[in-house]
Amino acid sequence: MPVLTTSELKNNTGKILDAARRKPQYIFRNGHLFMLTITEPAGGVNPPAGYYADAYPLDPERQALEEASLKVPQIPER
Numbered sequence: 001m002p003v004l005t006t007s008e009l010k011n012n013t014g015k016i017l018d019a020a021r022r023k024p025q026y027i028f029r030n031g032h033l034f035m036l037t038i039t040e041p042a043g044g045v046n047p048p049a050g051y052y053a054d055a056y057p058l059d060p061e062r063q064a065l066e067e068a069s070l071k072v073p074q075i076p077e078r
Contacts, residue, residue, distance in 0.1 A: 003028050 003026045009016055016025050016036065024037040058066065 002026070003033070005029070 004016065006027060006029045009027050019025055020036045021038050024035050027034045027036060
């Protein structure tokens with residue numbers, strides 16, 4: 001199993017990513033061995049409702065502005 005260094009990864013990223021499509025590539029960095037491989041995204045995985053509700057809390061003034069702007073009719077630009 002050939003193991004690459006991070007400098008090899010930096011210099012040959014495109015080639016290494018193409019090779020990872022065929023078989024896993026191994027990169028060694030700071031005493032850790034990483035495996036680079038292709039995978040399919042998990043289909044149908046959605047966060048539960050409200051998951052991001054408090055991700056970006058707004059101060060009360062900004063919240064009032066956001067709510068007021070929702071009441072103004074929007075006209076798309078041409």
